[in-house]
Amino acid sequence: MNGNAFWNSIYKWEEDFSREWEPWDESEELRNRASEAGRLVKTDPALALQKFSELADEGSAFAMRWAGTLHLGNYGVEENLELAEDFFRRGLCAGSWISTISYASLLFKRGAHDLWPSTLADGIENEYIPAFFWHGWNSYRLHPSKRTAVEGRESMLRAADAGHPGAKAMLARWTARGRFGLRKIPEGIRMLRAAFDDTISSNTTG
Structure with a gap:
């Protein structure tokens, strides 16, 4: 192992x-668009990030979480931990508990041990x-x-x-x-x- x-x-x-x-109280339209973006993560991560970023600006907690995840650099998108942290913080404020864990992990990584x-x-x-x-x-x-x-x-x-x-x-x-x-x-x-x-x-x- x-x-x-x-x-x-x-x-x-x-x-x-x-x-x-996780919060699922977004509109059906937002959920459908988020699902569409999710299907692009492995085939076209750059386009997926674009769509998730747009959805995040419209209030989708799911999109905020995934935009942060893509900015971690694990899916072919260039790593940007500052943007990842910002998206996870927004996701946290929007009610995403997974974003809470990811946000705390990035705070730890950059040495923000008071936060x-x-x-x-x-x-x-x-x-x-x-x-x-x-x-x-x-x-x-x-x-x-x-x-x-x-x-x-x-x-x-x-x-x-x-x-x-x-x-x-x-x-x-x-x-x-x-x-x-x-x-x-x-x-x-x-x-x-x-x-x-x-x-x-x-x-x-x-």
Whole structure:
């Protein structure tokens, strides 16, 4: 299993989880145009971005999210993290929870460590499960210590109990490394094996 498989399992799970959280109150016309733009992402990403940008200006939260995603540079569009962050911020304000996660990730990436925690805290307050994982993971990346693992354990447990594959893997990793005591290391190793099997299954069935 490589890193891409692991992160793909996370993004797939969060996408599926978030379907009922995303705002779908746009007009039928906007939804149809957004679907049309979505079909262009793989064949003509530049045109897809143009259409998503136009729809974003008309208030489509879905388009704001996708315009931000395309500006990340993963679909053949030149990377522009400043524009990506702006679109995700707009998507967040329009009610897109996936945009909230993406916005917080870009804030973390550019070192805005005074801003991303409060962005994710809003998701935690509203029981948006991905926010629990990203808050714990970002905190640990910033300060990878036993203390941070212990402090983030409850958030990771909340996400893991809901089925989040990243939270399951991080809890397993921390436990196997003795972050919660040496006696729990064997349990952590078993958890790692289970997390590995879940990731393989997710990428096979996906």
